[in-house]
Amino acid sequence: MPETLRHILASESPQSAITVRGWVRTKRESKSCAFLEVTDGSCFRGLQAVVDATLPSAALLSKVLTGASVEIVGDLIESPAAGQKWELQATELRLLGEADASYPLQKKGHTPEFLRTIAHLRPRTNLFSNVFRVRSRMAYAVHRFFQERGFFYVHTPIITSSDCEGAGELFRVTTLKQGSPEKPEEDFFGQPTYLTVSGQLQGETFACALGNIYTFGPTFRAENSNTARHAAEFWMIEPEMAFCDLFADMTMAEEQVKYLVDAMLTECPEELEFFNKFVDKELVNRLKQTLEKPFERISYTDAVDLLLKSGKSFEHPVVWGEGLQTEHERYIAEEHVKGPVTIYNYPKSIKPFYMRQNDDGKTVAAMDLLVPGIGEIIGGSQREERLDVLRAAMGHHGLSEEDYSWYVDLRRYGSVPHAGYGLGFERLLMFVTGVSNIRDVIPFARTPGHAAY
């Protein structure tokens, strides 16, 4: 493998006769020479190549427009001008792939809305190359966090027949033709199947065998949600821990968010500087504040109290027993706490059947971690491990034990207290980059009406 710009730019001393391959970002021409800014994607910065007008290959310059791919041989020298430490004094320029005048990216800024229409070219821009380098680093940090703590990575199914009740609308998976007289039992799997909305239920079975496990993979929601925070296909991180209660669960969630924020601060400094300058000027401050102190914890009941006493007039009334609205969550995270906050012990009527019922009979051991600007980034709970209580909850939710017999079996054979949560990977990326639209942290976003590429 030839050296990438990431290594070349970190060079300690000049080098002669090196080869650089990449894409032209800008060209600045004057009479005696031309300056080509070349990037290869390996890092944010590019390398300035100086092509003297007397070089034989300088004749190619008229065809080297923004977006063209080039191979340049030359000497890495200290740049005599301000703006960069190193530059490449070219001895030979080769045009690998022309980009004609219709190339849509120019050196001036583009709006994210326009760039979404050219998702195949936007990773060549500053913003998106930074976003997707960070996405890769963060995915690695997610695995590192769990692997360092002895968690096992479990690949839960993407096609599933269980609908993880309460997690939203599902996409149907079928080989039956539309309008076909065939019945579901004649379908490929012999029963209705869907794209998974969560690996949690299957994850629980592995936690009740391997101890601590996590999943990290794509999940799907067929909700007609049109917001900057929802996508039909997104990646979720779902740890599940045996012998774990709600408070240990909350501690784990906090530890993970801090670990990932720290990874952003220490491993992606160039990208972070860019985001802080061009995307969100408060980003670095906010990330540093996240690490400073323990996340506040407020019970749902106390949260309702403080909302009622806030003196704020909310569009939606604050009522114990109803879900917290976005405006309520924003007030708590952004005005009351001014930082990440975990709300726990929600009314059981608004939560799914598998959450553990508390002794008060009214609430379940659920928790949501809210962060300023984004809202819910993590949702989790301690799971109901008592056979009779779980059966009763399933009855209340109108679920048949037959459909979940394997899930109920976990409570029948060696049941243990266990807990877990789901962290939306894209929401985490929005938090650490400051990018405000989920469509801009996914390589090819799937939202209602949009599945191009």
Place this chain on the structure above:
RNA sequence: UCCUGAGUAGCUCAGCGGUAGAGCGGGUGGCUGUUAACCACUAGGUCGUAGGUUCGAACCCUACCUCAGGAGCCA
């Protein structure tokens, strides 16, 4: 799905009843090292689509489409 706003050159926008504009990007020429280079010239448009009002519509009205912001649902 609901509410609000916006669609004018490849991109970002100005024009808001009376001959379609600028910057960037492209082309040509100039400039002794530029940094979103600079200077001059130049090409580039069914003003989202379809109706309507008017002597006259990019501009006013209606519908639809698309996008954005907010809400619901949630991660």
